[in-house]
Amino acid sequence: MRITQYTSMVSIALVAVLVSSCITTPVTVTSSTTPMQEKKIIMNYGPVQGTNRAWSLFGLWMIGRPDIAKAIQDALKKKGGDALINVTCYEKTAWYFLFSFHWVVVEGEAVSYEKKDQATGKGKKTDTTGK
Amino acid sequence: MKQEIIALYKGLWRRLQAEKTRTIAVIVIITCALMATGCLYNRTRITDLSPQARIIENRQYRVLGVSEGTSSCFNLLWFIPVTPRTNYEKAVNDAVAGMRGDNIIEVSTWIERQVWLVGLVEILHVRGTVIQYEK
Numbered sequence: 001m002r003i004t005q006y007t008s009m010v011s012i013a014l015v016a017v018l019v020s021s022c023i024t025t026p027v028t029v030t031s032s033t034t035p036m037q038e039k040k041i042i043m044n045y046g047p048v049q050g051t052n053r054a055w056s057l058f059g060l061w062m063i064g065r066p067d068i069a070k071a072i073q074d075a076l077k078k079k080g081g082d083a084l085i086n087v088t089c090y091e092k093t094a095w096y097f098l099f100s101f102h103w104v105v106v107e108g109e110a111v112s113y114e115k116k117d118q119a120t121g122k123g124k125k126t127d128t129t130g131k
Numbered sequence: 132m133k134q135e136i137i138a139l140y141k142g143l144w145r146r147l148q149a150e151k152t153r154t155i156a157v158i159v160i161i162t163c164a165l166m167a168t169g170c171l172y173n174r175t176r177i178t179d180l181s182p183q184a185r186i187i188e189n190r191q192y193r194v195l196g197v198s199e200g201t202s203s204c205f206n207l208l209w210f211i212p213v214t215p216r217t218n219y220e221k222a223v224n225d226a227v228a229g230m231r232g233d234n235i236i237e238v239s240t241w242i243e244r245q246v247w248l249v250g251l252v253e254i255l256h257v258r259g260t261v262i263q264y265e266k
Contacts, residue, residue, distance in 0.1 A: 028178075030181050033180065035187055060173070065175035065243075
């Protein structure tokens with residue numbers, strides 16, 4: 001009886017390990033999240049990380065989607081700044097029995113740059129030449 | 132005392148069994164509902180993040196707003212292509228044309244893959260901020 005119980009406990013533990021796992025997949029590496037040509041960086045806030053999550057049933061039907069724009073906003077919220085530079089992006093997926101969770105993770109350095117924008121018409125007029 | 136513990140254990144086990152049956156029933160209902168729609172699998176995967184879609188030809192530009200463009204394809208019975216493949220350029224053009232701009236910056240790209248009973252649908256999404264060069 002005791003051996004049966006022990007075997008079933010070990011089996012349950014093994015199944016639990018097998019069905020709850022996680023994987024990390026690289027997505028991209030980019031110099032910045034916005035064009036930085038001739039933009040003057042006035043402050044570097046250092047490394048930040050932002051995430052956004054979605055989940056799926058049985059790993060088959062995803063409800064919502066991991067939003068990279070929201071992950072960037074999440075990263076910028078932590079230390080402030082206008083954009084991220086030296087950006088690394090990757091996806092993490094974790095399975096827990098019936099559900100799986102999908103995270104998009106954005107890492108980079110938050111920076112503020114000099115703005116010379118004036119609102120005109122429909123959008124902003126952006127002088128990126130710095131003149 | 133021993134019998135009481137055994138009775139308690141049995142009661143708990145019976146309740147757990149009842150809960151298990153209910154949980155399984157809920158899962159089966161949800162699965163059937165999803166299968167009834169014909170969708171067997173639906174997943175979104177982020178593929179790219181870049182400062183701009185094309186080279187910025189003029190550094191003087193106006194920001195028009197956020198736009199999204201798509202390009203899709205369909206494979207009958209999951210592997211017979213009946214439409215042209217997804218095209219990044221087409222999705223970018225779609226996003227840019229939506230606001231009559233010239234280029235798109237702060238670009239994020241993702242692919243949505245849907246497996247249906249009759250075939251496979253792939254949708255490439257490109258989202259970013261549309262800009263218009265100053266003339």
